[in-house]
Amino acid sequence: NAGVTQTPKFRILKIGQSMTLQCTQDMNHNYMYWYRQDPGMGLKLIYYSVGAGITDKGEVPNGYNVSRSTTEDFPLRLELAAPSQTSVYFCASSYSSRGGYEQFFGPGTRLTVL
Amino acid sequence: AQTVTQSQPEMSVQEAETVTLSCTYDTSESNYYLFWYKQPPSRQMILVIRQEAYKQQNATENRFSVNFQKAAKSFSLKISDSQLGDTAMYFCALSNNAGNMLTFGGGTRLMVKP
Numbered sequence: 001n002a003g004v005t006q007t008p009k010f011r012i013l014k015i016g017q018s019m020t021l022q023c024t025q026d027m028n029h030n031y032m033y034w035y036r037q038d039p040g041m042g043l044k045l046i047y048y049s050v051g052a053g054i055t056d057k058g059e060v061p062n063g064y065n066v067s068r069s070t071t072e073d074f075p076l077r078l079e080l081a082a083p084s085q086t087s088v089y090f091c092a093s094s095y096s097s098r099g100g101y102e103q104f105f106g107p108g109t110r111l112t113v114l
Numbered sequence: 115a116q117t118v119t120q121s122q123p124e125m126s127v128q129e130a131e132t133v134t135l136s137c138t139y140d141t142s143e144s145n146y147y148l149f150w151y152k153q154p155p156s157r158q159m160i161l162v163i164r165q166e167a168y169k170q171q172n173a174t175e176n177r178f179s180v181n182f183q184k185a186a187k188s189f190s191l192k193i194s195d196s197q198l199g200d201t202a203m204y205f206c207a208l209s210n211n212a213g214n215m216l217t218f219g220g221g222t223r224l225m226v227k228p
Contacts, residue, residue: 031213033216040220040221041220041221042118042205042207042218042219042220042221043159043205043216043218044218045215045216045217048214050214056214058215059215059217088157090159092159094213096213101213102149102161102164103161103216105158105159107156107157107158108157108158
């Protein structure tokens with residue numbers, strides 16, 4: 001099992017550009033999450049999904065969109081990149097949404113908006 | 115809203131010694147879950163240990179153990195026989211019972227010195 005994979009690993013965007021961060025998991029997990037980690041800070045939840053076709057906002061959803069057409073994939077879309085979106089983005093998945101289940105994290109995407 | 119606070123931005127410990135990382139939290143839920151995650155320089159988030167709030171017994175995983183004080187809303191991590199590979203950022207995290215809100219603290223950077 002590859003676990004949770006994310007592409008790209010690094011990206012530099014200009015202000016106003018758009019991009020999609022890809023996330024795929026091969027553990028057949030129903031629950032998937034997107035987080036951002038600003039320098040020296042903990043992770044903050046952007047969006048999550050409890051299954052294909054179902055998504056919901058987390059703590060910091062503004063400026064982002066997500067979709068979940070399959071169990072495996074959960075892409076994160078930035079429509080109009082802003083410097084405030086410079087961060088490291090982590091995708092995660094879990095077997096269940098119940099709080100005790102471990103979330104498995106991808107390796108992260110470092111995004112810089114200039 | 116739930117919050118997690120880690121009051122020690124940085125700590126250091128000599129190899130083979132014991133170190134304790136502090137974490138306090140706040141939640142209005144009666145049942146919840148607490149986690150410690152390790153983030154080495156590779157950026158990968160790795161689960162170290164978890165604790166379910168209604169279980170009074172403190173969790174232990176090999177050299178890692180927690181001191182869970184529910185009334186004080188405190189959840190500290192003790193690392194025994196510290197190893198160089200323990201050098202990392204450590205994040206305390208709190209999950210609600212539904213599992214759709216995982217809140218992270220700001221992290222503690224731990225340096226293990228030879």
